Amino acid sequence: MGIIKFLSTKFRISVPTHHKQKQSDDDSLRLKKNLKENIQRIKQTFGNSEDIVVREWRTEGSNAIEVAVIYADGLADVKLINQFIIEPLMSLDRYPHFSGLQSPAGNYLDEFKQLLLPVGSIQEGLNLDMLLSGILSGETVLLCQGFDQGLLIASKGWEDRPIQEPTSQTVIRGPKDGFTENIITNIALVRRKIKDPNLWIQGFNVGRITKTSVSIVYVNGIAKDHVVQEVRDRIGRIQIDGILESGYIEELIQDRRFTLFPTIYNTERPDVIAAGLLEGRIAILVDGTPFVLLVPAIFPQFFQSAEDYYQRSDISTLLRLLRYSALLIALLGPPLYIAITTFHHDMLPPRLLISLSAQREGIPFPAFFEALIMELTFELLREAGVRLPRAVGQSISIVGALVIGQAAVQAGIVSAAMVIVVSITAIASFTIPAYNMAIAIRILRFGIMGLAASFGLFGIIAGIIAIVQHLCHLNSFGVPYMSPYAPVVTEDLKDGGLRVPWWKMNSRPSTASKLNQIRQSHSSTTDPDPEGRD
Incomplete structure (x- = not known):
């Protein structure tokens, strides 16, 4: 920045306006070392909303400091905040290793993070935007006087709908659990089905205002890399104010805009998503909806039920x-x-x-x-x-x-x-x-x-x-879309209009995965009774 200023003054070179705007935006997002000023900025940004709770106090001891905890009522777990954040911070005299901090600068935030706060996840909030996003995601913000950064402490605790049987895709035989509106719960349901470290998950925040959490899930080594990258690119190109349901994503990333036929599959069932992932497909989970997207999708897939794989x-x-x-x-x-x-x-x-x-x-x-x-x-x-x-x-x-x-x-x-x-x-x-x-x-x-x-x-x-x-x-x-009928893929016809026995489906669909196509060993694909004897 000093070189740009010198050149613009010495040789009358004009600095691009977008560069000035970016610098101004960065300055406006920086936190101050004054605790009162940081709290006031957060309150003003939220319009002094009553659901934003700010708790300020001064710690005891020789190295007393001013501390503030900020969270959104209804999004954060108040019991967790009181028991594992506020109570330890208000009782520093009970902890011998905090009786006197030797650092002249008083690196309290690092000490709090490493020795005091018994919570699962703590991240550093380097600017105002990170803190605001954390508060709106159910996290608790910890600020200290004299520090131009804060801590984002995991404390999500909003009310969720319990796991219930899907209402749109019922089966006679098969699992009865269904996705909910909580993306964390939905990811856990998929993890329960596929206990493998190659199940990779990548998260996005989509929507300029809603900042909805969107995750793509795939099995590394089975899904095609270029399809995974294409999903990333299409989601990354979405520029919209808000995403309230997975139908937004479906309409924005589909291949053909003007068609009556759905080219992206959606389901409420974790077992269907797990089966698709094992075939090499990619799942797209959206926070706030129980409907999960599955790509790529083909025409026969919309006439198949999860129960088809549980019956003979x-x-x-x-x-x-x-x-x-x-x-x-x-x-x-x-x-x-x-x-x-x-x-x-x-x-x-x-x-x-x-x-x-x-x-x-x-x-x-x-x-x-x-x-x-x-x-x-x-x-x-x-x-x-x-x-x-x-x-x-x-x-x-x-x-x-x-x-x-x-x-x-x-x-x-x-x-x-x-x-x-x-x-x-x-x-x-x-x-x-x-x-x-x-x-x-x-x-x-x-x-x-x-x-x-x-x-x-x-x-x-x-x-x-x-x-x-x-x-x-x-x-x-x-x-x-019409695979495996047009073009004809003979190997994939075993799971098209017909379904051959499981011991004959030893390979994954070639349309979804060309990597690691063998899904079961040769010994398990042998007809146990080739002549029909008991």
Whole structure:
């Protein structure tokens, strides 16, 4: 700085304004040696908020000093602060090694940190910004008269929701614990599943105002290094005022912005995250939400349930095939009914055609508007069931669907066959495990219905081709979205639409990890009974 000042004075060289601004900002963040001034600056920064507690006192003894403890009420553990911070500092005369500090400068902060305070983590706060961030994170700030730095003492103690069973992804067989809104608890849940030092965790603070804690978790040696770096870079490029839920992160880092299909997987289940990490994927945890992100994600992943890996392989395969059948019904149920009843009557058996024609006699609307009315009505009932209080929401949804469907048929607005088709379609959409994928299918169904009403089966086929082409163009952090089907990866088909027995899944998915692909020894992959004998 002296050289810059000399050159600017001697040779009339102008100093860049951004350099002056940076120097000014650094000066404004520096702590002073005056304790009262530091406390006043902290109070002014918080607007004298009543939840910021400041406790000042003067220690006893020959080397008495002025000390202050600052914390946020509700974020810090008051009992811990009183017992392990304030009480030792107010009773220095009980500790013989503090009866007289020999250092003329009185290096109290180092002595406090090394000999007096029985807490787990203590860091030095070198500037005002570090102290403010620590207070808002539940830590306690210790300041002393005559020192231009403070101590950040770990004392987080806010109320948390206990670990409960996930509500969005329930299973019959499998663990019942789920993530909570506390990122520390969530990391511990993952650590309980994977007890390996190669489980690496890197933290970020995202959001200029909220400074939300975000952590990426991966298994070193299994996850691809360039994918891990890509996740770091995308999170580092986020410039936003606040992150309140993992959905913010999901939308800001996804590969394709304009697509209905989710390209990042989210879950409340620690066992799903642990399984993904062991396959080479990267988890993104966000403080304040129980939903954890998992990347890269592929299309078959959204039709798999955690229970698929806890049941026998034949049962899991049957359930997966059932879900893919439900996908076709949820997407093509009403469109096929519209196309056949409007354009392709010859595809129906005569008796069925006569029955449907008799039901539609007197219906004032074409099949497309008939289906549209019923679909919109059901979507309204579904949304109302979610938003209404839990005690009455489910009852109103069921009673509303029955009453409205029966009344619509009796009033001659829709046919009974249309009510059946829409009901089966709705039931099929509920079998899709991922809620965001089910929403995408529901939205696309309306577009396919329009094509069916305009062009019949040709419109449906054109819509399916367009959807498949779009899916094949999607990527998730460099991984083809339709893998292992497009491109075909034969080795990964063992855990796609089918699930082979565990003793045959000896390698990790190549799309997620090309390092350390062997997940079990050869001896454990041998068929224990190759000829089917007992």
